[in-house]
Amino acid sequence: MVPMLYATTATTRLDHIRANLDAIRARVGGRLVLAAVKADAYGHGAVPVSRMLEATGAADCLGVATVDEAIAIRDAGVRLPILKLSHALGDDEVAACVERDVDLAVVSAETIDQVGRVAAGLGRTASVHLKVETGMRRIGCQPDAAPDLARRADAAGLRLRGLFSHLPVSDTEGGREFTEAQVALFADVLDAVTAARGRVEIAHLANSGGVLMHPGSWFDMVRPGIMVYGLLPDPTTPATVPLLPGLEWTTRVSFVKDVAAGESVGYGRTWVAPRDTTIATIPVGYGDGYSRLLSNRGRVLIGGASYPIVGRVCMDQTMVDLGPDSTVATGDEVALVGRQGDEEITVQDIADLMGTIPYEVTCLINARVARAVVG
């Protein structure tokens, strides 16, 4: 294999991710914990994260969005229970999950019948979790349909392992009333399903917002995602659990040059030096997932000091203003996300500048970026 020589590296801190899960466990008492590892563990690397979670016992279950994500984790030898959080589309997807012991979400009579038929054809028992609509209005059966659908799953020979729903505003104070109504509705649905066919093994509702703000949403298992990676779902969510950043993103200075007052830097000539200065070029750009929205707005750390991005972020390179008296040299380490001395740039800082959420910032870091795993 050709060694990865690219200076721009995203480093996953497995030790921090594990500490975050330990802190989540401490908060939710004896409940089970499903760690969402979809979207390549929110850009942190689903395989190394899942392997660590299994080896340490830090999580009881893994949550994925796609069948390919589940397959990649199973192919890496991870045996932890996996739940595909959305229903499978098509018999091939169902079969791929059933063959690999991946639990499936079911959302309707059709999806229940499909899993039952495919599993019977394979001579296997499929495990399913019935997703109920309580306010997200994305996927899920209507609350009053849940008892009949649960019985239908039983009759189809499925193992009805879970009943679940999802919380769209659990992470803000303004969403408290809505979330509490969802929790109450979900509890009613759980009671109705229990009356119809006995208790499901695992009722689950809480995402990170639920873990952080709504103890009533914890039921038998919680499903945190973003907080596993050390980030709050919203800047206003109370940090009721201590969290450590799951990712550092670094590069190295590739070029240093003097720029005279009045000279412009970069495409579109959007920045003109107000004084004689020194500019560093760093080999990272929107082609790596370092957003162009950071043009003339973002900053980086070099040698423990903070320097502004000047001009537009290019596809492969970005320029920063070192000021007139800089000693920064080619090869110096640059923190795009992370800490140097007393200075820190967080994923939330970048999300704020981009006008987005931290989830998107880490998911944007793409395959061109070299990957390292520590801890």
Ligand SMILES: Cc1ncc(COP(=O)(O)O)c(C=O)c1O
């Ligand atoms: C069904 C479901 N459960 C749990 C999560 C985890 O959410 P969060 O990352 O906000 O904790 C997600 C992610 O969006 C999800 O779709």
